[in-house]
Amino acid sequence: MGKDNTILEISHLHKAYGDHVVLDDVSLTVQQGEVVVIIGPSGCGKSTLLRCINALEDIQGGQILLEGNEVRQDSKLISQMRQKIGMVFQSYDLFPHKTVLDNITLAPVKVQKRPKSEAEEEALELLQRVGLEERKDDYPRQLSGGQKQRVAIVRALCMHPEILLLDEITAALDPEMVREVLDVVLSLARAGRTMLIVTHEMSFARAIADRVLFLENGGIVEESTDPEAFFRQPSTERAAQFLHTFDYEKPVKESREAKGTDRMELAEEP
Amino acid sequence: MRSYLPLYRDALLLTLRIGWQGVLLALILGIVCAAILQMRVPVLRTIVVIYVELFRNTPLLVQLFFLYFALPKIGIRMTPEMCGTLGLGLIGGAYMSETFRSGLDSIAPIQEESAVSLGMSRSQAFRYVILPQAVSSSVPGLVANVIFLLKETSVFSTISLMDLMFTAKDLIGMYAKTLECLTLLVIFYLIMLLPVSILGSVLERRMRYAEFGD
Amino acid sequence: MQSLGIDVLFKGINFQRLLGGLWVALRISLISVAISIVLGIIMGLLMVNGNKAVKAVCRVWLEIVRIMPQMVLLFVVYFGTTRVFGWNIPAEESAIIVFSFWGTAEMGDLVRGALISIPKIQYESAMALGMPTGTMYRYVILPQTIRRMIPLSINLITRMIKTTSLVMMIGIVEVLKVAQQIIEANRRTSPNAAFGVFGAVFLMYFCICWPISRLAAALEKRWSDEDPDSRRHGRKKDRKSSKKKTAGTLQTKAVS
Numbered sequence: 001m002g003k004d005n006t007i008l009e010i011s012h013l014h015k016a017y018g019d020h021v022v023l024d025d026v027s028l029t030v031q032q033g034e035v036v037v038i039i040g041p042s043g044c045g046k047s048t049l050l051r052c053i054n055a056l057e058d059i060q061g062g063q064i065l066l067e068g069n070e071v072r073q074d075s076k077l078i079s080q081m082r083q084k085i086g087m088v089f090q091s092y093d094l095f096p097h098k099t100v101l102d103n104i105t106l107a108p109v110k111v112q113k114r115p116k117s118e119a120e121e122e123a124l125e126l127l128q129r130v131g132l133e134e135r136k137d138d139y140p141r142q143l144s145g146g147q148k149q150r151v152a153i154v155r156a157l158c159m160h161p162e163i164l165l166l167d168e169i170t171a172a173l174d175p176e177m178v179r180e181v182l183d184v185v186l187s188l189a190r191a192g193r194t195m196l197i198v199t200h201e202m203s204f205a206r207a208i209a210d211r212v213l214f215l216e217n218g219g220i221v222e223e224s225t226d227p228e229a230f231f232r233q234p235s236t237e238r239a240a241q242f243l244h245t246f247d248y249e250k251p252v253k254e255s256r257e258a259k260g261t262d263r264m265e266l267a268e269e270p
Numbered sequence: 271m272r273s274y275l276p277l278y279r280d281a282l283l284l285t286l287r288i289g290w291q292g293v294l295l296a297l298i299l300g301i302v303c304a305a306i307l308q309m310r311v312p313v314l315r316t317i318v319v320i321y322v323e324l325f326r327n328t329p330l331l332v333q334l335f336f337l338y339f340a341l342p343k344i345g346i347r348m349t350p351e352m353c354g355t356l357g358l359g360l361i362g363g364a365y366m367s368e369t370f371r372s373g374l375d376s377i378a379p380i381q382e383e384s385a386v387s388l389g390m391s392r393s394q395a396f397r398y399v400i401l402p403q404a405v406s407s408s409v410p411g412l413v414a415n416v417i418f419l420l421k422e423t424s425v426f427s428t429i430s431l432m433d434l435m436f437t438a439k440d441l442i443g444m445y446a447k448t449l450e451c452l453t454l455l456v457i458f459y460l461i462m463l464l465p466v467s468i469l470g471s472v473l474e475r476r477m478r479y480a481e482f483g484d
Numbered sequence: 485m486q487s488l489g490i491d492v493l494f495k496g497i498n499f500q501r502l503l504g505g506l507w508v509a510l511r512i513s514l515i516s517v518a519i520s521i522v523l524g525i526i527m528g529l530l531m532v533n534g535n536k537a538v539k540a541v542c543r544v545w546l547e548i549v550r551i552m553p554q555m556v557l558l559f560v561v562y563f564g565t566t567r568v569f570g571w572n573i574p575a576e577e578s579a580i581i582v583f584s585f586w587g588t589a590e591m592g593d594l595v596r597g598a599l600i601s602i603p604k605i606q607y608e609s610a611m612a613l614g615m616p617t618g619t620m621y622r623y624v625i626l627p628q629t630i631r632r633m634i635p636l637s638i639n640l641i642t643r644m645i646k647t648t649s650l651v652m653m654i655g656i657v658e659v660l661k662v663a664q665q666i667i668e669a670n671r672r673t674s675p676n677a678a679f680g681v682f683g684a685v686f687l688m689y690f691c692i693c694w695p696i697s698r699l700a701a702a703l704e705k706r707w708s709d710e711d712p713d714s715r716r717h718g719r720k721k722d723r724k725s726s727k728k729k730t731a732g733t734l735q736t737k738a739v740s
Contacts, residue, residue, distance in 0.1 A: 054387050083389030093384035097402045106398055107388035152384075159388055327642065327693035328686055329649035335660065336682045339667075343488060343679040417550065424553035425650065435555055435653075448567040452560055456552070463551045 005031045007067060007163050007194055008053065014061030015045070015052055015218075022048045024218040026062070030163065033192045037205040037227070040215035041242055046198045047090075049215070050165045053196070054087050067162065083111065086156030090168040092148040094140040094155070100127070101136040104155045112159065119158065126154040130184050146177030150184055163194045170201060202246050206231045214239040274441060274451070278458050281437040286462065288351060288431070289420045292358025296419060297412075299359060300366020307367070308374055318367070325364035331425045333357050338429040350431045354423070362419045369415060373408030374400065409477045413470035420463055434458050489680030492670045502681075505662035506688055509648040512576060512656075516583035516648075517641050523584065524591020531596040542592060549589040555650050557582045562654045579651045583644060590640055598633040599625075635704035642693040642700075649689070659685055 008030040015023040022045045030036055038046045051057045053064055055073045064071040071081050094103050101123055108119040127133040130150040140148055149169050156164060166185065170178040182204050189195065189208050199205055205212065205227070212230050214222040222239045224230035234240045303318045325333065334357045338350065348356065377400050385395035427436035438455040442448050493499055531542045549557075562578040565571045573581070602625055610620040652661045663685050667677045 056383050056387065079389050079391050082387055085387070087384070087387040089380055089384060091378075091380055093380045095381065095385070095399050095403075097406065107385075107390060110394055110398060111389045111391075155388070323694060323697075324690060327646075327697055328689040329646040331649040331652075332660065332682070332686050332689055335663075336686050340679040340682040343676040421551075421553040424555035425653075428653070435559070438559065442563060448563050452564045452567075455556055455559065459552060459556055467547075467551055 007032050008196070009065040010053070010062070011065075012062035013049070013052060013059060013064065015048060015057060015059050022218050023052065023059075026215075026218070026220060028213070028220070030194060030196060033194055035189050035193075035195045035197065035208050035210045036213060037197045037199060037209035037211070038213045038215055039199065039202070039205055039242070040213075040221075044215045045218040046215045047167050050087070050167045050196065050198055053165060054082060054085050079111070083107075083159050084162040086159060086161030086164040088149065088152045088156055088164070088166050088169050090171045092140065092145060092152065092172070094148055094152060096140050099137050099139055100132070100143070100151050103140070103151060104158050107155070108158055123154065123158055126157055127151075129187075130154055144177060145173045146180045149173065149177075149181045153181075153184055153188075157188075163196065164188070166195060166197045166199070168198050168200065170199070202231065202243070214242065216242070274437075274454060277437050277441070278434065278454050281432055281434045282458050282462060284431065285420075285423050285426070285433045288354045288358065288426065288433075289423050289462075291355045292362060292423075293416055293419055295355060295359025296362025296366050296415070299363025300370055303363060303367035304370035304374060307371055321360075322364045322367055325361050326368070330357060330361050330422045331428060333361060334425060334429050350426075350429045353429055354426045354431050358419055358422065361422070362415060365415050365418065366412065369408050369411035370404065373404040373411070376407050377403050406477055410474045413466075413474060417463060417466055417470065420466060424459075434462075489667075489670075489674050489677030491680075492666060492674045492677040493680050493684055495670070498666050501662050501666065502659055502684065502688070505657060505659035506692075508576075508656065509651065509658040510645065510692070512579050512583065512651060512658075513641070513644040513648045516580050516587055517644050519580070519584040520587025520591045520640070520644075521637065523588040525595055527588055527592030528595020528599065531592055532599045542589075546589045546593055549586050554582060554586055554647050555653060557586065558650060558654055575651065575654045575656045578654060579648070579656065583647065586647075587640060587644060590643075591637065594633055594636045594640070595629075598629045598636075601632055602628050631707045635700040635707070638696060638700035638703070642696045645693055645696075646689065659688065 006029055008028070010026060010028040013023055013026040014021070026045075026049060028036070038049065040046050048057060052059050053066075053071065055064075055071050055075075055078055058073045066081055066084060069077065069081065071085075072078065075081065094100075095106065098106060101120060104123040104126070105116060105119040108114045108122075109116050124133055124136065127136055130153065132147060132150055132154075135143060135147065135151075140151070143151065152169070153164075153166075169185075170181050173181065178201065182201065185195070185197070185204075186208055197205070197208070209227040210225065212222075212224045212227045213220050214224075214230075214234070214236070216238055222230070222234055222236045224234070230239070231243065234243060303322060306314045306318050334353060337348065337357050338353045341348070381399055381403070382392075382395050385399040386392065390398070423433060424435050426433045427439060430436075434455055438451045441451045445451075493502075527542055527545075530538050534542070558579065561573065561582050562575060565573055565578075606624055606628065607620065610624040615624070648658065649660055652658055657665075663681045667681050670677045
C-alpha cells in the first residue's frame, strides 16, 4: 500500500447494536483521488460504515485511520478530524433556519474561524459551479430536493475536506432531480476529489467508480477495481443476484392458478 | 363606577408587574431545566424531573399557600409580592421547561449529526443549529404558557395581594355594587389579556409562515 | 416533627376532614369533566361540520374561555347572576357551570383538532377501497381520532382537578378551606401547623394528578410510536407529503 497516498485506512472494523452485528471485520483503504462506490442490499451496513467513518456511531472493534490519525468518538481531535471528512446525508439535512449562504458559511466561520467575507466568497463561487448562485438568500424550504442536495454538497466542500462521504444522497429525490445532483458528483470526481459513495444508482456507480465494494450482511463480499467488468459479470453469486434485482424481464403470461405476483414482490425497486 | 377606576388601574399594574416578573423567572427556569434535561446532567436531572412533576401536578393556589403560609414556619419569610413572583415563576418554569423540551425533541437528530459532521462541537451544534430551531418551534407553546400564567395571577388575592380579584371582591363586599365591580373586573382582565392573546396569535402566524422546515 | 404540624394532621378526625374536603373538589371536577366530554364532543363536531354562524359562536366561546381566568368566570356566575337575574345559584352548582363552560370549549377544541389532524389520504384511501361514509368513519377515521384525543382529554381532567382549588374563593368548603380551618383551630397548641397541613394538601393534589398525567403521557407515547407520521427517523419526504395533505381534510368531509 502506498502509505504516502493513503487517506483513509479502515482495519477490522466491528460494529454492533447489542447482539445485532451490523459490520463485521470490514477493512478498506482509500487512496488520494480515488472514488470508491459501495453497493449492497438495504440493511447491509453500508450507511453505517459511512457513519462510523465520521464517528457518528461508536465502534466495537477495529480501527479507522484518517491520514494516520485514529478517528474515535471520544477523541479530543474529533472536531478537527470531522472537518477533514465531508458528509452528505440521504435526507435533506440543511439547517432550515438559515439561508443557503448561511448554511454554507456557518461551519467555516464558527468552526474554522475564517473571515465571513472570505467564506462567503468561496461559497458563492461553489454555488455558481453547481448553478445555484442566485438562490443564495433563499431558505431551504424554498428549494427543490435536488437543489437542497447540491447545497449540502457545497456546504461540505466549503470546509475543504480531504474526503467526501455521500450517503445515498439521491435516495429521497424525485427521479428527475437525481441527474442534477449526480452531475455535480461526477464533476467532483473529474476534479480528482476523494470520495466514498453509497448509492443505489447502478449506472451512476458504474460510471463514477474507480473501485466497487459489494457489501452484504456487514461484510465485504466482493471488491473490484474494474467496475465495468463487475457490473457486467460479478464474480460472486451474491453480487450477481443483487445486480439482477435491477433488471426486469418481460413478464411471460402464465396461467391463472400460477402465482403471478411473486416476481413483483421479490423485485427490489432501484 | 368612575371612582373605582384608579383602584382597578393600580390593581392591574400590580398584576402586570408580578406577572411580568413571574414570566421572566419562568422563562429562565424553563430554559435552565430544559438544558439540564437535554444534556442529561446527572443528579440535577433527577431534581429537575421531580420539580417539574411536582409543580405541574398541583394547583398554583396550593403552591402559593405553601410558600406564603407554610414556609415561614421553617424560617423562610417572603413578602406577598415575592411569594407571588416566585410562585408564578416556579409553576411557569415547570411548564416552560416542558415546552422547551418538546421544542428540542422536535428537531430531527440528523440536524445535530450534520452539524457535527461539519466539524462543529456539540455545544456549537446546540447553539447555532438546534437552539434557534427549538426556540421557534416552541413559540406557540410559550405564548400559551404566558397567557396561562397571566390568568393564574387571579389567585394572588388569597395571599393578600391587592390584585384585580382582590379589588373586585373588596368593593363588592363594601358597597354591594356587584354588577359594576364585576363588569370592571372583566374589562380589566380583557385589557390585560386580549393584547397578549392577539400578539400571540400574530407571532404564531408569523412563525408558521416563516416555518423553515420543508 | 411536632413543631411542623405533622401531628395536627392525624389529630382527631383532621385527616378524614381533609380527605372529605378533597372529595368535594374532586366531585365538582368529575361532574364537570363528564359534562364537558359530552358537550365537548358535540361542540367539536359542530366546529368542524357546522355552518359559519355556529363556527363563529364556538370560536368566540373558546376565546372567552381562553382569555378569562376561571376565577373571574366563577365570580361572574356566582355573584353576578344573583345580582342581575335574581337567580340564587348555590356555590357548588356555580362552580360546575363555570367548569363545564370552560371544559366544553377546551374539549371541543381538542375534538376539532383531532378530527382535522387525520390526513386527507386516510379518507381518500378508505373511499378508494369502496367504503361507505359510515364504515369509513367507524373503522378508519374515528379510531385514529380517538387515539389522538384521549391523552389530551386525560390532561384536561388533571387541569380541571387543579382548577377546582379555586372554588374556596366562592365559599365552598373544600380541602384548602378545611386546611385553613384545621390550622386555625390548632393555632394555639400547634402554631406551626400550616407547614404540615398545607404540605399535606400539596401532596394530596400531587398524588391525584400525577398518576393521571403519567397515564396520559404513557398513552400518548404508545400511540404516537405506532403512528408512522410522528416517527422522527422517518424519511422527511414521507412526512412532508402527509403534512401537506392534512390541510385538505375539511373539504373532504364536507364532500363526503
